[in-house]
Amino acid sequence: MDNKRVILAVGLSMLVLLGWSYFFAPQQPQQQPSQTNQTQTAQQQTQSQAANTTMEQASAPAAPAFKAGAGRDIVVETPLYKAVFNSAGGILTSFELKEYHETIQRDSARVNLIPQQSMNRGPLGLIWNGQGTWRSDTWNVPTTKDVIVTNEGGEDSLTFLGAMGDLLIKRTLTFHPETYRIDESVELLNMGGLPISGRLGVSIASGDLTTKESRYNPMRVSYLTADGVDDENDRDDLGKGMQLNNGVQWGAIQNNYFALAIAPEAGDVALRTNYQDGLFRLQMDKQAINIAPDTMQKVATSYYFGPVMDQYLETAPNNLDQLVTYGFFDVLSKPLLKLLHLFHGFVGNWGLAIILLTIVIKIVFWPLSHKSYKSMNQMKKIQPLMAKVREQYKDDRQKMNEEMMRLYKTYKVNPAGGCLPMLLQIPVFLGLYQALLGAIELRHAPFIAHVPFTDLIWLADLSAKDPFYVTPVIMGATMFLQQKMTPSPGDPTQAKMMLFMPVIFTFLFLNFPAGLVVYWLVNNVLSIAQQWMMLRKA
Incomplete structure (x- = not known):
């Protein structure tokens, strides 16, 4: 089992969930122009009464x-x-x-x-x-x-x-x-x-x-x-x-x-x-x-x-x-929203409360993430040996798998060790996503109301999109940086697909509510910091 294939599957699954909400969310019809004369209004009411039995x-x-x-x-x-x-x-x-x-x-x-x-x-x-x-x-x-x-x-x-x-x-x-x-x-x-x-x-x-x-x-x-x-x-x-x-x-x-x-x-x-x-x-x-x-x-x-x-x-x-x-993740979304309320009571700003909550979640899952990154680094060390096995047995799939398993056993590497901790975090991740998407507390709630040193309205409503697309673009850049810091999969096709994911996610997040983008951006930054610490220690 290739560790990167599982990670790719996880990433693509999340991409499908987000893509579905973007492309298949019901479109709202445009508001009808107000009627300006009594004749049109009377005709409209007459038609409505005739249509209703x-x-x-x-x-x-x-x-x-x-x-x-x-x-x-x-x-x-x-x-x-x-x-x-x-x-x-x-x-x-x-x-x-x-x-x-x-x-x-x-x-x-x-x-x-x-x-x-x-x-x-x-x-x-x-x-x-x-x-x-x-x-x-x-x-x-x-x-x-x-x-x-x-x-x-x-x-x-x-x-x-x-x-x-x-x-x-x-x-x-x-x-x-x-x-x-x-x-x-x-x-x-x-x-x-x-x-x-x-x-x-x-x-x-x-x-x-x-x-x-x-x-x-x-x-x-x-x-x-x-x-x-x-x-x-x-x-x-x-x-x-x-x-x-x-x-x-x-x-x-x-x-x-x-x-x-x-x-x-x-x-x-x-x-x-x-x-x-x-x-x-x-x-x-x-x-x-x-x-x-x-x-x-x-x-x-x-x-x-x-x-x-x-x-x-x-x-x-x-x-x-x-x-x-909050749908399928309701059992997780509600407690996370209550915790968000608790943080808001301390800082008085919903944007800062989202950041604090993201940090707390990251701390709770720090040991799992640490184990995941450690396993990924172990996999990185044996990448050259894995490449040789693939090349040597490219025409014999069964023999290739046997040699791969022998390689994992020899170097005490668990190919699933990098993805299983990530899988445990995904429900919490999506639960908070659903909570922020439906929380009325974020409606008209400002984070950074104006672009610094200007009168330009910026993140004045966490339930609306970033009007200048600054946060989704930065979020996409952090995803790309994460990809570069992560050991590349041996399969070139998988590697190309992984590099495309930051571009696709950036496109999806352009019109996401700003509160969600802030959450995802902060989570990415913390993940980069943790991964950098692991790489430096290694």
């Missing part, structure tokens, strides 16, 4: 139109967000996050999870048997307040009263100032003389959750079933409509950083979702509700509108904390 006719949810101005606005403010509800059915017309802005500019607007175009789809509106309850003209709000301010240490609620025929509906929304969770209790009272049966649904709708999406931060619909967390980000597939029946604990519209989620109480729940006219829409239905005359039934639901962060989601119901997931 009722829930009974299609698996994808219809979008009953909601007309802005149908009722009065009630503003709910907490330390974390500002939400605007309409008295006509409790429609959510705006949800601004106070701690997050669309860009790094000081005057940038806050992130609004309910943009103007999604408001017409009735987000957070109740749907009874496929009909939007907000269409009823019976809705009213008992409170006379137009603004409700919820401060730390207390809770506030907002009630909406309406009716659909003989069915009296009472919605009570409870707001918690320390979290982005909103709890709702819906009371359904049968005021007629006959039983009432049906299903009660609630919907959310949103476009792209930030103004400029990255290929590494795709919009998607995610959900939790008995099989675990899954998601769909292909807009063509979502446009055809998707439906899941039974066993759904929650559904969400999200990207890496923000989420709008519905978590209904356990029971017979169905999830329906689609993508249309640039909007993601998700609806969850409580099935088979039967209400006898003069009786009432309660339906409880929790909502989450905010950043995808453990500290806010860990107390949410229905395992909603599983919104924070």
